[in-house]
Structure formats: C-alpha cells, structure tokens
Amino acid sequence: MSGLLxxxxxxxxxxxxxxxxxxxxxxxLYVEPGETLGVVGESGCGKSITALSVMGLxxxxxxxxxxxxxxxxxxxxxxxNPARLRSLRGADVAMIFQEPMTSLNPVFTVGDQIAEAIMxxxxxxxxxxxxxxxxxxxxxxxxxxxxxxxDYPHQLSGGMRQRVMIxxxxxxxxxxxxxxxxxxxxxxxxxAQIFDLLNEIQRDFGAAIILITHDMGAIxxxxxxxxxxxxxxxxxxxxxxxxxxxxxxxxxKGLIDCIPALGKADDDLREIxxxxxxxxxxxxxxxxxxxxxxxxxxxDREKSFFGQHGHHAVACHAVEEGRI
Numbered sequence: 001m002s003g004l005l006x007x008x009x010x011x012x013x014x015x016x017x018x019x020x021x022x023x024x025x026x027x028x029l030y031v032e033p034g035e036t037l038g039v040v041g042e043s044g045c046g047k048s049i050t051a052l053s054v055m056g057l058x059x060x061x062x063x064x065x066x067x068x069x070x071x072x073x074x075x076x077x078x079x080x081n082p083a084r085l086r087s088l089r090g091a092d093v094a095m096i097f098q099e100p101m102t103s104l105n106p107v108f109t110v111g112d113q114i115a116e117a118i119m120x121x122x123x124x125x126x127x128x129x130x131x132x133x134x135x136x137x138x139x140x141x142x143x144x145x146x147x148x149x150x151d152y153p154h155q156l157s158g159g160m161r162q163r164v165m166i167x168x169x170x171x172x173x174x175x176x177x178x179x180x181x182x183x184x185x186x187x188x189x190x191x192a193q194i195f196d197l198l199n200e201i202q203r204d205f206g207a208a209i210i211l212i213t214h215d216m217g218a219i220x221x222x223x224x225x226x227x228x229x230x231x232x233x234x235x236x237x238x239x240x241x242x243x244x245x246x247x248x249x250x251x252x253k254g255l256i257d258c259i260p261a262l263g264k265a266d267d268d269l270r271e272i273x274x275x276x277x278x279x280x281x282x283x284x285x286x287x288x289x290x291x292x293x294x295x296x297x298x299x300d301r302e303k304s305f306f307g308q309h310g311h312h313a314v315a316c317h318a319v320e321e322g323r324i
Contacts, residue, residue: 003030003031003032003208004030004031004032004033004072004073004175004176004208005029005030005031005054005070005071005072005093005175005176005208005210006029006030006069006070006071007027007028007029007030007050007053007054007068007069007070007071008028008068008069008070008071009026009027009028009067009068009069010024010026010027010028010050010053010065010067010068010069010070010078011024011025011026011027011065011066011067011068012024012049012053012058012063012064012065012066013063013064013066014062014063014064014279015061015062015063016062016280018280019280021279021280022066022232022279022282023046023049023063023232023279024046024049024050024053024232024233025231025232025233026068026233027046027050027068027229027232027233027234028234029050029210029227029234029237031176031208031209031210031225032208033175033206033207033208034202034206034207034208035208035209035224035225036202036208036209036210036211036222036223036224036225037208037209037210037211037223037224037225037226037227038211038213038218038219038222038223038225038226038227038240039210039211039212039213039226039227039229040212040213040214040215040216040219040226040227040228040229040255041214041228041229041230041255042214042230042275042276043214043276044231044275044276045229045230045231045232045276046229046231046232046233047180047212047213047214047229048098048180048212049063049232050212050229051095051178051180051210051212053065053070053078054070054072054077054093054176054178054210055085055089055093055095055178056077056080056082056085056088056089065078072088072092072093072175072176073092073175087121090117090120090121090169090171090172090174091121091172091174092174092175092176093174093175093176093177093178094168094169094170094172094174094176094177094178095169095177095178095179095180096162096165096166096169096177096178096179096180096182097165097180098180098181098182098184099184099185100153100158100161100162100164100165101153101154101158101161103165104153104161104164104165105153106152106153106154107152108152109149109150109151109152110133110137110148110149110151110152110153110156110164111130111133111134111137111148111149111150112130112133113164113168114132114133114136114137114149114164114167114168114171115129115130115132115133116129117168117171117172118132118133118171118172121172122172130149132171133149133167133171134146134149136167136168136170136171137149137163137164137167139167140163140164140166140167140197140201141163141193141197142160142163142164142167148160158185158186158190159186159190159193159194162182162183162186162190162194163194163197165182166182166194166197166198166201170201170205170207173205173207174207175207175208176207176208176209176210177198177201177202177207177208177209177210178209178210178212179198179209179210179211179212180212181212181213181214182194182198182211183195183215183218191218192221195218195221195222198211198222199222209222211223216244216255216256216258216259217259219240219243219244220240220244223240224239224240225237225238225239225240226238226239226240226243226244228243228249228251228252228255230251230276230287230288231276231277231279231282231287231288232279232287233287233315234306234315235249235251235252235288235304235314235315235316236248236249236251236252236312236313236314236315236316237306237312237313238311238312238313239311242310242311242312243312244256246310246312248309248310248312248314248316248319249314249315249316249319250288250292250293250294250316250318250324251272251288251291251292254270254271254272254291255272257270258270258271258272272291273291274290274291277290283300284300284301284302284303285298285299285300285301285302285303286299286300286302286303286304286316286317292318294318294323294324295318296317296318296323298317298321299317299318302317304316304317304320307319307320
C-alpha cells in the first residue's frame with residue numbers, strides 16, 4: 001500500500017456505557033494525488049469516523065486512536081500533537097462537512113469565514129484575504145460573489161452553502177480533500193453541479209479526493225477506486241468499474257441491487273434485510289452474517305480477513321471458499 005495519504009490498520013475506540021467499543025477495526029486505505037477514492041456504506045459503518053480520524057477531530061475523551069497509522073506524505077498524523085494537526089488542517093488536508101448549516105458559523109458572514117481560513121494558513125492581510133474569499137466564491141459558481149460574501153449562512157440556499165464549504169475547503173489548495181456526504185439533502189440537479197465542481201477543482205488543483213457516501217450512484221459518477229465499509233471494517237476494495245460491474249462481497253452486491261435505474265422494474269429493486277448491528281453487540285464472527293444470504297457456520301465463528309480475488313480485495317468467507 002502506498003499513496004499521498006495512507007491509513008494503515010487504523011483502530012479507533014470509544015468509551016460508552018457498555019464499555020469500550022471498537023468503532024474502526026484495522027482499517028487500511030490509501031489515495032494518490034489526483035485520484036478520487038469512494039468510501040461507501042450505510043450510516044453507522046465508520047465512514048465519517050475514518051474522516052474525523054484523518055482530520056484529528058476524534059473527540060478525546062471518549063474516543064481515541066488505539067492503533068495503526070495515518071500518514072500524509074510520509075508524516076504520521078496519528079501521533080501528531082494538536083498544534084501540528086491545526087497547522088495541517090485546511091492547509092494540507094481539508095474536509096467538506098456533511099451539513100453546511102451546522103458547520104458554518106451563523107453569526108459571521110460567509111466571506112469572513114473563508115477569509116479567516118485563508119489568514120490562518122497564509123501570510124496575507126485581512127483585506128487581501130477577503131478579496132481572495134470573493135474570488136473563491138466566484139470560482140465555485142456563486143453569482144454576485146461580492147454581495148454574497150457579505151451574506152450570512154441562513155441567507156443562502158442549501159446548494160450555495162455547500163459551495164461556500166467547498167470554497168473554504170480549497171482556499172489553501174490542500175493536498176487531500178475529504179468530502180463527507182457533500183450532496184446530502186440537495187436536489188438531483190444541484191448534486192450534479194456539486195460533483196462537476198469537485199471534478200473541476202481536482203483537475204485544477206491536483207488534489208486527492210476521498211468521497212464519503214452511502215450512494216452508489218455518486219460512486220459511479222466520481223470515484224476511481226472504491227472501498228466498501230461495514231461495521232467499522234473495510235470489506236471490499238477495487239476499482240470503481242470492478243466494484244460496480246462485478247461486486248464480490250454480498251454486502252456490496254446488496255448495495256448495488258438497491259440502486260434504481262431507468263428500465264429497472266419495481267420488482268427488480270431489492271433491499272438488504274436488517275440494519276447495521278450496534279458496535280457493542282458485535283460478536284466473534286462476521287458482522288454481516290445476520291443479513292447475509294450466504295451465511296454458513298464459519299461466518300458465526302471467525303472474522304473474515306482480506307484476500308485477493310481477481311482485481312478485488314475482499315473480506316468474506318463465502319467468497320474465499322468459492323460458495324458465491
């Protein structure tokens with residue numbers, strides 16, 4: 001494994017009323033410059049915790065990085081002190097958060113908030129930072145950027161707020177851009193515009209993008225490679241084309257079967273029965289076993305580990321033994 005950003009055997013735990021639970025269990029990912037890695041899975045699978053770990057934003061306590069490494073250009077962020085992490089956030093690695101209305105400060109104008117991020121990492125005056133903020137708003141396609149820079153978040157539409165978050169995230173040209181469900185609650189037309197914008201920014205800045213989503217349609221639009229997560233573990237990795245056209249893990253197949261498409265009859269749409277299990281109830285075996293149509297005795301006894309199957313890395317006993 002190699003890349004601009006490398007996550008190796010990352011383990012994150014949280015103290016809860018049930019004791020210490022493992023939120024991420026030996027997660028390994030990487031992303032190269034100019035590449036988009038899609039991280040996909042249902043809510044509760046560990047996607048956002050992975051992103052917050054990279055950003056150094058796991059609340060401690062109750063959470064902690066219990067093992068593994070997060071390397072950015074070779075520097076281990078998992079062991080970095082808070083001051084070093086603050087200097088890297090925004091400058092080298094930035095994040096577009098899931099809900100801009102709760103991520104933007106309601107009492108400051110959007111221009112001031114972008115300018116603050118610029119001044120934090122670049123030696124420019126407040127006036128120059130504000131001019132740069134206006135230019136960024138124009139760059140991300142917000143009309144009348146001079147006026148909008150003086151607006152407060154509540155005065156903007158959902159799509160505009162998301163564009164403000166993107167402008168803030170790319171203000172210092174980070175090497176890695178993490179987009180956590182960047183099109184949540186946006187209509188389909190605006191979603192397409194946001195994806196086009198991210199692609200354009202990636203082409204211009206050469207940034208690596210980690211796209212976190214539960215939407216396999218978004219993966220097909222954006223991703224070069226895909227990592228599928230379930231219950232805090234990565235269970236399948238391959239190129240986007242391989243995952244979408246020839247999924248190996250039963251969970252991945254279930255996610256793809258849930259995608260509606262033109263010409264697809266209603267009775268062709270399937271659902272994955274059940275829900276992601278609570279972390280404190282995970283047993284010794286495969287976390288997906290209760291929902292899996294290919295379950296057999298070994299699934300209840302042993303965790304599955306990655307094996308290479310063609311172009312895919314898959315953690316599944318049924319795949320390993322050729323049962324599917």
